[in-house]
Amino acid sequence: MRELIIVGGGPAGMTAAVYAARKRIDTLLLSKDIGGQPNLTAGIENYMGYQYIEGFELMQKFEEQVRQFPLEQKIGQEAVALSRLDAGFEVRTDNGERYQAKAVIIATGKRPRPLNVPGEEQLRGRGVTYCAVCDGPLFAGEKVAVIGGGNSALEAADDMVKIAEHVYLVSLTPFSGDQILIDRVKDASHLTVFLEHGVVVIEGSSRVEGIAIRDLKSGEEKRLEVGGVFVEIGLIPDSELAKGLVNLNRLGEIEVDCACETGVPGLYAAGDVTDVPEKQIVVAAGEGAKAALQAHKYLQRL
Amino acid sequence: MSAKEVKVYSTPECPWCRRVKKFLEDNGIAYQDFNVAEDSAAREDMINKSQQLAVPTILVDDEIIVGFNEALLKEKLGL
Numbered sequence A: 001m002r003e004l005i006i007v008g009g010g011p012a013g014m015t016a017a018v019y020a021a022r023k024r025i026d027t028l029l030l031s032k033d034i035g036g037q038p039n040l041t042a043g044i045e046n047y048m049g050y051q052y053i054e055g056f057e058l059m060q061k062f063e064e065q066v067r068q069f070p071l072e073q074k075i076g077q078e079a080v081a082l083s084r085l086d087a088g089f090e091v092r093t094d095n096g097e098r099y100q101a102k103a104v105i106i107a108t109g110k111r112p113r114p115l116n117v118p119g120e121e122q123l124r125g126r127g128v129t130y131c132a133v134c135d136g137p138l139f140a141g142e143k144v145a146v147i148g149g150g151n152s153a154l155e156a157a158d159d160m161v162k163i164a165e166h167v168y169l170v171s172l173t174p175f176s177g178d179q180i181l182i183d184r185v186k187d188a189s190h191l192t193v194f195l196e197h198g199v200v201v202i203e204g205s206s207r208v209e210g211i212a213i214r215d216l217k218s219g220e221e222k223r224l225e226v227g228g229v230f231v232e233i234g235l236i237p238d239s240e241l242a243k244g245l246v247n248l249n250r251l252g253e254i255e256v257d258c259a260c261e262t263g264v265p266g267l268y269a270a271g272d273v274t275d276v277p278e279k280q281i282v283v284a285a286g287e288g289a290k291a292a293l294q295a296h297k298y299l300q301r302l
Numbered sequence B: 001m002s003a004k005e006v007k008v009y010s011t012p013e014c015p016w017c018r019r020v021k022k023f024l025e026d027n028g029i030a031y032q033d034f035n036v037a038e039d040s041a042a043r044e045d046m047i048n049k050s051q052q053l054a055v056p057t058i059l060v061d062d063e064i065i066v067g068f069n070e071a072l073l074k075e076k077l078g079l
Helices: A011-022 A055-067 A132-139 A151-161 A179-186 A281-301 B015-026 B040-050 B070-077
Strands: A002-007 A027-031 A072-075 A079-085 A088-093 A098-106 A110-112 A143-147 A166-171 A191-195 A197-203 A210-215 A221-225 A228-231 A235-237 A267-269 B006-010 B032-035 B057-060 B063-066
Touching (some): A002 A011, A132 B015, B040 B063
Parallel strands (some): A002 A098, A166 A191
Antiparallel strands (some): A079 A088, A088 A098
């Protein structure tokens, strides 16, 4: 049985991997991807050592640093279940592989929050997108809906106004993003704002053809003809794996103490998937380091 | 090993597209890159072949991969 499995390849998981490798812990780094959320962040000005660096580039540097060490990596496999064994844990992946280890660090981070409305899942990749910066240009000249009222929704709307025929910006709440973005978006032509409106359904067979939205106050429903739906309503912790094993808070984050302990001996969690305040790269990296060092102490005690 | 024909359909700002291209370059795989933000013929081609509106879409010979999936890419490329 291995000593340690680190699940997740973002800042927390990769930092944990470096710390574990330096302690010569027999470690497997298991992740659906490398880089995590910073891959989608344009410019970073608050990661120490770099006055300015793109998220993608910073994560490449993290990855290079991990690769300096003889560390087993399985990238492209998503951990879907975690269970306790007599002497440790077993992680099961989406392709049916099983890996066992005496200790586990969960560093799975967060993923885009889905709308959870009919049509969304079937039309994912067929007009429904969670990466405006990636897929936005595919909808040039079309009518699109951006869902959300925070900074990422406002930024997506601001980008799409430049290339789409028309943008509908639909938010359940009043705008919560930065005023500078709100000002930029609210005066744009080709843009209609629907505040305090919810999405009821996404329609279409092989492609998105429209959405239905409902006015939360009056209950009145409207249909908007759109070819693209940009879902930008925040993130949820990727903690399903640990459900039933550890305590989750009301946001679904794994509750940890200041030593990254989950309450289950040998099971640690680090980074954005936890209830540690402040979701920042520098914080996640620090938490990953702590988790690996704690796991090291635990393994030595066994 | 006979070289497979690899096409990458991408957009300029898309981080996952860059990861795919870097992965291919790191592994010495030659590929054709189509910027579907500009090239509408390539965009139509991508949609017809994959039935998807998402980038990156990668075509390895006749096989379609949507998104950056390192394990699947390795399998299809025989790495």
